[in-house]
Amino acid sequence: MQEVQMDFAHFFGVGLGGQVGFQMAVDAPRKIRSLITAAAHPYPRLDEIKTLEEALVQLRSGNIQNYxxxxxxxxxxxxxxxxxxxxxxxxxxxxxxxxxxxxxxxADQLESINISSLLFTCTSEPSFLSVREAGRRLKYGRYVILPKIVFSHGLWSTETIVEPMLDFIRKLRS
Structure with missing residues (x-):
């Protein structure tokens, strides 16, 4: 954010980008006005570590097609x-x-995050319960459970997430 001279911005991150947002909310809270995430939660991915490490081996071998x-x-x-x-x-x-x-x-710092947060999840997402738990633990957090059909072909369906995001940001401004 310093590179592009941004300050006090609405942060939206998906997956690893969401993890970056959670870390920034702890380490640099004055840089973020709000935190919005999808397919991300503030906990280490212990349940997925074996799968992620197998994928890591494939990427390091350079064979992205097999990956x-x-x-x-x-x-x-x-x-x-x-x-x-x-x-x-x-x-x-x-x-x-x-x-x-x-x-x-x-996870240990969730209660200290004083940033308005909106977490998107869906019941078909493997980390659904983790996202819901984080939304409940964040002081100014809320979560939105999306229908199963939106988690297809990559990122979340914009038609489904734009309206709740805009509503969330409007409420912050009022």
Missing amino acids: LQQWRSEEHLSLEQQENILKGNPQSQAIGLEACCRWEGV
């Missing part, structure tokens, strides 16, 4: 998203995934 096939990416990524991943640098992708694997989370 996409093994993790059934066609079920949750569009063709365009798969093509973008294939064009990417596998070492850079591995570094991002490794950061996700090694992140210790901010």
Whole structure:
């Protein structure tokens, strides 16, 4: 945020980006006006660590095509998203995934986060209960449970999340 000279912004992060948002809410709370996340929670991904580490090995080997096939990416990524991943640098992708694997989370600091937070989840998401629990523990947090159908072809359906996001931001302004 310093690079682009942004201060006191609404932070929206998905997955690893959401983890970054939680960490910033703890380490640099004056930089964030609100925290909005999807497919992210403030806990370490202990239940997923074995799967993530297997994916990490594949990325480090440089065979992104096998990585996409093994993790059934066609079920949750569009063709365009798969093509973008294939064009990417596998070492850079591995570094991002490794950061996700090694992140210790901010569960112990949740009660100290004084930032308005909106967490999106859906019942088909593996970490549904973790997101819901985090939404309950955050002082100014709330969570939105989306229908199962929105978690398809990559990121969340914009038609479903835009309205709750705008409503959340409007309430912050009033």
